[in-house]
Amino acid sequence: MTGTVERRAGTAAAPRRLGRRPRAVLRTAHVVLAIGWTGLSTVLLVLPAAALLQGSGSEFAVPAMALVGGGLVPFFAVGTVLTGAALGIGTPWGLFRYRWVVVKTVLSLAVIAGSVALNTGWIDAAAADPSLLWPLLLSAALHQVMLLSATVLSVEKPWGRLRRG
Template identity: 30%
Template sequence: MWRPLTPRWRKLVLVVHVVSSLGWLGITMVNAVLTFTSVFTDDARRQHAAILMMEQIGGYLLLPVSLTALVSGIVLGVGTKWGLIRYKWVAIKLVLTLIAAGLTLFSLLPGIRELAAAAESTMDGVFVEAGRRVDGFYPIIVSTTMYVTMTVLSVYKPGGKTPYGRRVAATRLRDRQPA
């Protein structure tokens, strides 16, 4: 039988979710600045430092922060009236978070590690050509768009209930009425 989170636990999980989600966005913004530096600096040593800092920050923080946001969001969905797929906005957030976490794990982190390895193996004073490409901004643009979309969904809660959510509500209403 489903049991909702107590108010104390709900607030604790909500704080963890908000902090980890903001952390995920913050790491992305830091990577945006470092990517900008890598692409546009005139100093190869500065470019190497920016790339290596991307690995230090993103390499260690992105996975645990993204998984914390995902797991805490699931706990909130399961432990509150919103559910995971009862409301459209929650279902969309879940899908976006799964996609973002998957892209982080299988695309972004390997790309950052590969770029850092290139910086480590490139002589001082020589630019890392892969670090000069503007397509390094694509993951930042995509992830920031996803995070902002999820934030807007959380604030405005658009779309109402899913078909599943309407069935659950109808069943609960029918079970409460006397025979």
């Protein structure tokens, strides 16, 4: 029987796996969303840098950052995490089988938490106080490093499996 899991007496059922086509669609969606998230993170890095270099560019940069950070990034970030989790559940990589998957997930969740906790308030406050562009720039640089590190982990898949028990 295709798509079913047989259970023998005394043995655990094998985990379900996605079929080839659904896995390819999900992987493609995950990569596209992750590329979009990294690109938008780059925009959030360039905007405060440009405003700081220009000296008076915060009139454009802050509303643009609010649009990107508040409207677009959450969609791509959550979509990336959800498609990644679905891939972990539906493929042999799993969610907690390999160190690189766990570290990549932690990095992604840390960027989301940092964006929600720090950037949202700083972007709103930067409209009145342009000196807050510096923390926004540093936060965006850190997020970029974390997202690029997650990309390297996806490509290289280092460190092997987690130990059981």
